Amino acid sequence: MTRRLLTTLAAGALAVTVLASRPTHAYTALQQDNQPFQRAVTVVGVGRATASPDIARVTVGVDIVNPRLSVALTEANRKTAAIMAALEKAGVAKKDIRTAEFNVFPQQAYGPSGPGPITGYRVINTMRVTVRNLDSTGAVLDAATNAGANTIQGLVFTIEDVKAIEAKARKDAMADAKTKATTLAGEAGAKVGQVLTISEIISSGSPVPVFAAAPAAEGFGGGASIAPGTQDVVIQVQVTYEIE
Secondary structure, eight states: OHHHHHHHHHHHHHHHHHHHHHHHHHHHHHHHHTSOOOOEEEEEEEEEEEEOOOEEEEEEEEEEEESSHHHHHHHHHHHHHHHHHHHHHTTOOGGGEEEEEEEEEEEEEEETTEEEEEEEEEEEEEEEEEESOGGGHHHHHHHHHHTTOOEEEEEEEEOSOOHHHHHHHHHHHHHHHHHHHHHHHHHTTOOEEEEEEEEEEEEEOOOEEEOOSSOGGGOOTTSOOOOOOOEEEEEEEEEEEEEO
16 A cells, blocks of 8 residues: 555656656746847858969979999989989079979789789889979970980969968958848848858869970970960959848
């Protein structure tokens, strides 16, 4: 009898606890629902700035194959040194010449049963060169090939420091966003207020690629006619404004 009475009392106390907690949750939800609604408009502004490239970058070097590894290495080293000297003589600073790749590969034939014996060695030694006087780009390539370079690749024109044109594009993007927000708010009979959030996306134009018009062995005719073109920097900003 006593045990049954205690069980009944415990169940009743639990029910009272649950009922007592419900108004608190309901009050909290009511408080959240009563938060003031903030009127806002979100737009994407676009700014674009165009500038001419001021540097060229190109990879030059040697690709040597010889049955003897020592001979391949000696020839690659000799020609690489000659190319570096020719580049400096053509006006390229030492700091603008750096090794891009140095690899040695064994040469061997592959048949149905797998790789055969080694027949020779291939040595690749290339340098990444920065040309700051764009008018001399063709002459620099010519100097490299005349000194023994038999591989030229990845010639691109680009802008070394894009901060100035990024600043212009950013300013134009914000002005574009403000114009769009003002127009949209005006159509809704409202006015643009303070900025609530801003996020930015930078989309720089890719460097301009240039492809050699003649094999390296034929040279570039004392300085090929190469047009650097222009490069764009595009900035997008997503801005949320309060509207009144």
